[in-house]
Amino acid sequence: MTKKSATGEVIIQSDTGERRVLRSTPDWSADAINGDHLWSPTSASGDLCYVTDPECTKSGPRMKCSACRIVCHVSCIPHLMDKTNFCCKPTFRDVDVRQYRENTTTPHHWVHRRSDSGRCKTCGKAFHSKLSFTSKEIVAISCSWCKDSYHNKEACFSIQRIEENCLFGNQSCAIVPPSWIVKLPTKDSFKSSLRKSPKKRGSKRKDKEPKTFIVKPIPTMGVKPLLVFLNPKSGGNQGAKLLQKFQWLLNPRQVFDLTQGGPKAGLDLFKKVPGLRVLACGGDGTVGWVLSILDKIGFSQPPPVGVLPLGTGNDLARALGWGGGYTDEPISKILEATAEADTVLLDRWKLIVETNTEYQPTEEGKDTLPLDVVNNYFSFGVDAHIALEFHEAREARPEKFNSRLRNKMFYGQAGGKDLLQRKWKDLSEVVTLECDGKDVTNRLREAKVHAVLFLNIPSYGGGTKPWNKAMGCEATDDGIIEVVGLTTYQLPLLQAGGHGTCIAQCRSAKIVTRKTIPMQVDGEACRLNPSIITLEVLNKAPLLAKRRGNQPRNPAPTMEPITVAVKKVVMDQYEANQHDKDLLLSVATPVTTITVKPDVVLEAVRKLIDEENGREVATNGNSHQTEWCFIDTCTAERCFRVDVAQEHLHYIGDITSDDIVILEDKQEYRRDSEDLDSVDNILSSDSIDSNVSTVPLDVPIPLLEKPSDGVLRAAKSGDLKKLRELYECGYSLLTIDASGQTALHLAAKHGHKDVVKYLLVTGAPSLLDMTDNERGQTALHQAALHKRRSVCCMLVAAGASLSAKDRDGQTPRQLAEKINDSDLALYLESQEYFQQNGNEDPETVV
Incomplete structure (x- = not known):
């Protein structure tokens, strides 16, 4: 049974009542099913339904799974779920959260094929498919991961291969293994014994949105996992086809549809993967979008970003060597080129816009630019005016702008119109330009420019080179941006190899406008009201530049500590x-x-x-x-x-x-008998010795989990035998009473030296400086307040903090002074000096 939802999704229901949405991209929700197929409509006539006779309905629309490339009628998919039980290749691990590392291998995902290209991995012979469409003979068995294919006969495909682990074939360096992607348990799936602790009173912490998936990479030398971001609507129908090709060659969970929430979720999920590379499939705007998200996430070492050009101008892709547009090159070749690409740096520039209140807008405009970061170029004047007209025309009639050729024809017509009108011939009269603090407005007037272009990369306007190299070299990572003046006569000549008027090369710029002027940032245009614009370097982003055939291969990458x-x-x-x-x-x-x-x-x-x-x-x-x-x-x-x-x-x-x-x-703790004796001598001393300094008693102990009031009663009464018995029975020495006092607090307060010594040797180190809830006092505070001199000496020797203050801001020394015990106060003062200054001699020692 199949039906469509209100959102247009196809929903199927099996004979058992299970309902499932047919998806073309992976499900990242808590309901995600491992091995779920990724269905897309298909019109291929040569592929037969994977459900064979007599169960196949032989009618209705057909769907093709882009991850394993089987074809099935929509009406046959419920049978595929119930009877055949054929799942797609697994894309993640759905195990207990503690067991995700117990098995990190991936088995082959074998699929029966009635036709196949290529040759058998065993015998090397081609697969001969019968021409009859009624033939149901399985001629090949192939793996959806590594793409290895074998003849469907025992001589070529033995039964032992079914359990073999897959090594992912030619794309092993780029594939994210399913074992790296772990589906987390739901909130209520933990054992009931692991009860949630109550929130503390006054806590303002907000509950965070729980994660559903997490990536646990296995750092491997030479592996460069690739994250792909793609808009299926870009490049006409190219985007949708490329999405399916990437899902076939890679793990579908490393391929993201940008129309489903943008790149943030994917980048955030994979940010811990070492050697990660990113491929942005689209125009220059898509690359800028990815780079802006990388800025927000805050990578310590951002992954380099490559470009698969699907836009109109593709100037950044041209500058990096990826060409002016994708022309059906095999995706496997693109993946290889991405893995071998060089990493280069790109200066990125920040635009700060302030309203120029001295002048009023001359027409309807905006107070902010569409983008505040420049990756490729920033310009204002006639070229921005043409870009704005193109944008407005495409918004009104998008069906007329579905090819690069039509888009370029529009630019040519708009440019010809401006050539006759010369609307922006007086641009220099309404603009003031400073480069590195120097006013260059006169140069704009002398050149009679109609547009001013700040060029960060060598390519502009679909592959032209407006900067004259004779005026200085261009580099994408030198912290310098080129400023070019253009006229309506020079714009068409750029396509024939001409260039504009070189104004300056600078590290910062300031533009003051006195009327509403069209401006564009990386192709995004608007009319900006009179403003004061500051241009300065933001950061440097790593990008992938295509390696030329005659260039040496990159050295093997090393993992930085x-x-x-x-x-x-x-x-x-x-x-x-x-x-x-x-x-x-x-x-x-x-x-x-x-x-x-x-x-x-x-x-x-x-x-x-x-x-x-x-x-x-x-x-x-x-x-x-x-x-x-x-x-x-x-x-x-x-x-x-x-x-x-x-x-x-x-x-x-x-x-x-x-x-x-x-x-x-x-x-566990072991010491020589001499060490124990020396510790006992120090801790049992009833007198205060000026030579006693802090003795670090790093005596480890077992930390138990069962509290008991008996521990507190024994410490308060000084019953060491009872305390020892309770501890050996598994009761915790960290037990506290209603006021937050520990056994050490009570023993120190009442002067039970043998109990204090036992707690110091056996108890947790945290006992020393634990504070009660009422006064915020430690055991040393209690001992000083009640004139327990020997106990104070024992606690200080064990490393108790002498600078700790209670809720009244009093240290143990100040409490001793408060009760007029000058000898104890003087001793604590000298020990404070030792704690703060190590072994240096104090000016006054008791």
Whole structure:
């Protein structure tokens, strides 16, 4: 059963009741089905319906899948879903969010063919298709990914090939493998035990739109995945045909229809892919659109952009060597040329427009330009007037402007009319031009210009060269723009190889207009009211220039190392904030910074972090081992821990977009007996010794998950035996009471030195500086406030912060001064100096 929706979509319903929309582009919603065909109408007479007799209806319109190239009647598609169950090549991975790296290979996608071109991969012989349209014989079996074809006989195609992995054939360097694109679980698909933490009171954080897909690339040397943006309506019917060709040769999910939301979604999705290249299929405006989105997304290293010219002028494509228009060149050749292309830089210029309030508009116009960035050229005067007339005529009668030849004929007629009217012969009388601060208006008057052109690339107006090279060389990346004056006599001569009047080469310009003047930016024209326009360099964009046949091949690309910060959270922070990535990152504490290549797996990154942070792998009784795990902060809506056993499967880009976050999860500690004795001596001292400095007790502990009020009662009463038993039974030493006080707070307040020592050796390092909710005080605050001198010494030796302030702005030293304990205050003051200045001698030491 088939029907059309109100929007014109074809909807089919199978015998089981399943309804499905026939799509020509991939579905990126949560309802996306892996292996869904991409159907487009076809009129090819030689292709038979993939549903064979007697199930084939043999009537009605036919559709062709652009991804696997099978043909089927619309009325036969439900049978293809139910009975044949033949799916298209998979374009993504639909697995558990933690399992996307367990199998990164892609099997062949075999399709039966009743006709095929080329030769058999095994025997090298051609495929002989029968001429009869009634023949249902399958002559070939081919893969939709690598395009390898085999005769449908055992001698050429063995059964073992069905399970073989595909290497994607000639386009392997450009294809994004399906294993890189991961469909994320829906919001409610997590286990019920992973309950969402409540929002904090007063939080102004807005819920973000959940992602449906994410790209997890495998960094591979020499691979240059290509992202294609294309408007099916551009170039007459060329755009629609090219869209289907790209979907056949590449992964359809790396080919984007610009009419469905523009390039932002695709660029944002693939921004972490190393070696990424972009191909903009359209006119110069399409390239400018892509470059503007790259600016907004903020790539650290923007991907280079190539051009497949489908517009009218295509000046940027000409300047980069891609030609003046696409002429049915095989797409496979274009993909090869894109992979081998050189990367060049293009100056991009910013236009700042201010209204000139001293003059009134002479006709209806606008106060802003259609674009504020110049990629190709910016001009005003007669040429902009012609471009504006063309734009208005095309808007009124679009059916008359469906070919490049007709468009150029219109420009010729409009130019001839202006040649007779000479409407803009007095342009220099209503314009003031400054280049690099120097007034060049007199040069405009002397040349009697009818138009002023700021040229950023060598090509203009469909391939002309208005700049005279004898006046200086042109370059797209020198930070200099060429200023050319044109008259109505010079405009037609440009097509015959002539040039305009060279006014200047400058790094900035200022234009002051005193009447409404037509202007254009990269072909987008308007009438601009009297204004003050400033032109200055914005940035440099990487573009792909076609490599000529006699040029040497590019050297093999290398992966540049990246520098990332490593931050740490403890279990209580992770449990409280795992559903809010921003909050988790805000409470994480910096550990170190590492420099590593993107293709290094997490297993090697772990060793590097341990080395940078001074940790050692346990090999004997004199060393200690720190056990921690990586936190994935970018894959799903919530954060989750990466299994240590799977670290060899993951890369840095798989778990983070910015900083690496690790979780101190479970730790073991070993020391020599001498070390333990020295620590015990320091911690058990009842007197304040001037020689006592901060002793770093980096004593790792297991962080458990079960809170208990018994832990707090034992710490308050000083019952060390009970506290030890609770800890060994799995109860957390990070338990807090209603006021936010920990066991260390209570033990320090009541002066239980043995409990304090046990908590310092066994508890989490975060205990030291945890603050209560009422006063914002640490355990050291409590010990100082209650004159617990020995406890203060133990906490300071363990590394407690002496500069921490409570809600009243008081440090532990100031609290000691407040209760008139001058000896304790003097000791804390000297230790503050040691914490801030290291081993330098203070002027006054107790």
